[in-house]
Amino acid sequence: MDQLTADSSYPPFFLTSRSHHNPTPKSTSLQPGSTLQVPLLDLQHLDPNLLSQSCQNLGLFRLTNHGVPPGLSARLFALASEILSRPFESKIAEFSDGAVKYFWGTPAVTLSVKEVNWLEGLHVSLGRLASAASESEFGDFRNLAVEYCEHMARISRTLFNTVANDLNLDAEQRAAYLSESNGMFRVYRYPICPNPSGYLGMEAHTDSSVLTILNEDDVGGLQVLHENAWFNVVPVPGTLIVNLGDLMQEDNVLRSSTYRQFTLKEFRAQVQEDITKTGSKVGLKQFKIEKPDLSQ
Structure with a gap:
């Protein structure tokens, strides 16, 4: 029995599927060996001009000196890994409702998609996570998520306010964009795939958010479409990747x-x-x- 078949934490579909399908967009070219050079910004000494250029030219940048304690990220990574390594039935039962939900096959919780993404994860609603009812429900994971998301809110607000100044947005317009209660936090795991040519870890997409902040492990795998070609984004320890979402594409x-x-x-x-x-x-x-x- 191979490792894939023996892993009870995997969704059953991942243990049985062997079909071949390649949903990579036909209009683009995938260049596995090509690496994208991502602009590097220092949050503590944020250059508004460099931020503006990064948003306009690529819509993606790497953030350093961001103030998220390495120990916090490490503890959150470890606990999330432990949770996602639990038996599939246990994850379904424990995280079927509430502030933290388990999903597989798509980040859109509870919805079906025409192409199965080869991933699973935890979807956290920040608005519901802040309620008193969740305090005892999710224990250590909740506490770590709350602390981590406070840093994400701080970073998001700092970046957005700088962009908003550049766009001359007034207070009412700024309030319409960002609200911590509407935020979401997700943890992804990409199980071993016996058919990597047949599936994508995550289908090509844009983010629906204003900003997405990505904290990668050292495995990597992020790819970005730029000038009609796909490029790899190599993980750099201690940095965060910031991606502009759909709602930042308008004035x-x-x-x-x-x-x-x-x-x-x-x-x-x-x-x-x-x-x-x-x-x-x-x-x-x-x-x-x-x-x-x-x-x-």
Whole structure:
């Protein structure tokens, strides 16, 4: 019996599936050996011009001197790894509802997709995590997640305020973008795949958020589409990767010459509807003045 078959922590689908399928977009070229040079920003000495250039040119940058204690990240990594190594049935039973939910096959919790992503993880709602009911429910993991997400909120606010100054956003506009209670925290594990040519760890996508902050281990695997080609982003110990989400692609969330007016609540509802109907997130294209044809 091989390692994959013997691992009771894997979702059953991962233990039985051997089908071949390659959902890599046909219009792009995958270059496994190509590495993307990512701009490096120092959070303690943040250069507004470099931040603006990084957002406009690539929409991705590496952050150093960010103030997240290495010990905190290590403890959170270790505990999350232990939780995800538990038997599949145990994870389903323990994290089926509440502030922390277990998912597999897609980061869109409880929804099905047309292409199975070869991953599993924990989805944490920060708004629900802050409630008193979750204090005893999730124990050490909750405490570590709360402490870690406080750092993420600090970093997000610092970066966003700098960008907002550059965009001349007023207080009302800034408040419409960021709210810690609407934030989410996810932990991903990518199980061993017997058919790496047949599946993706995660399908090609954009993030629905304003900002996504990624804390990688030393294994890596992040790839970015740039100028119609896929590039590897090599992990650098002690740094964070910051990626601009869909909601940072406009000058204003509610008003735009490119997109019809919409709220954050409407955007998130549309994302869920897209995944339910099509199996993929259509994203901002749904809010363009001319909506995309989903029948093709």
